[in-house]
Amino acid sequence: MKKWDIAVIPGDGIGIEVTPEAIRVLDTIADIHGGISFQYKEYPWSCQYYLEHGVMMPEDGLQQLEQSDAVFLGAVGDPKLVPDHVSLWGLLVNIRRGFEQVINVRPAKQMSGIDSPLVDPKGFDFTVVRENSEGEYSEVGGRIHSGEDETVIQSAIFTRRGVTRTMDYAFELAKTRRGHVTSATKSNGLVHSMPFWDEVFQDISKNYNSIETQSIHIDALSAYLVSKPHAFDVIVASNLFGDILTDIGAAIMGSIGIAPAANINLNGKYPSMFEPVHGSAPDIVGKGIANPIGQIWTAKMMLDHLGEQEMGTLLLDSIEEVIEKGIKTPDIGGTSSTTEVTDHILNTLTLRA
Missing domain, CATH: 3.40.718.10 (Isopropylmalate Dehydrogenase)
Structure with a gap:
């Protein structure tokens, strides 16, 4: 069985809410596949970490992440706590530059069910x-x-x-x-x-x-x-x-909440990093309505990068099917919660497999 070591940084705001949802999806993908597994190591680096330690990540942070197969990031930033240029350059850009993630890839497509x-x-x-x-x-x-x-x-x-x-x-x-x-x-x-x-x-x-x-x-x-x-x-x-x-x-x-992104290392020396575009969205933290699609579609991009394209395609097809059925968070016209959307994606994955 192939084991993928994933460094998880939930970060700030809704990153803490949507990252566990995407991990649930990845674990279901592993169960369906049967030949892969994911081992996660979570890092608490965030604006709250900055308030406690004076830095967004420890001095040896890159060394801690280096042995992972990929970095899975939720969101960075809370301007009420830490200026954006400090939080961004202290964590996200630090990882991009330190790991020579010289390419950023962001897809956009019309999805049936989203206006x-x-x-x-x-x-x-x-x-x-x-x-x-x-x-x-x-x-x-x-x-x-x-x-x-x-x-x-x-x-x-x-x-x-x-x-x-x-x-x-x-x-x-x-x-x-x-x-x-x-x-x-x-x-x-x-x-x-x-x-x-x-x-x-x-x-x-x-x-x-x-x-x-x-x-x-x-x-x-x-x-x-x-x-x-x-x-x-x-x-x-x-x-x-x-x-x-x-x-x-x-x-x-139709919403920045569904957009994924990948930061790609080309030379194989360091892991690539995968993050949704949406940011930390502090205005909706704790309401249970954060859209998990951006983080879950980002997981699809990570699967593709790891060579699991078949599973990545299955995941995106399942996301689109759920959206088309009208199971959506409020930002795209629905009434479902973060967890409910994920639950339906998990069910659809199982049925499609």
């Missing part, structure tokens, strides 16, 4: 591949002077290695989907970084003659994700552009 805010979403189904280690989110910069002379510099860093591996990932993904890659650019405004991005995209495209390509400026592309999202398959984007586009993707699905 999209779009009048006619036309069954959109696209995935954004986001550069996850540099770009506009580099730490290069600083402040000088004060008062009227205060000056702030934030430098965007793009390397050929970083851009190339992101685009290669996007093209390889497109080969398994509908064979189309769209590059998010802004070369008419950012006169150094984005022309470079475009050049690398053109170079990489030559290695994938079977893949159709296009480059679209980020402002127009953002509008197109609202007006014609069905036209896109794989979108490759820089760190900032990808971050923005994926929130649009979550919004047009």
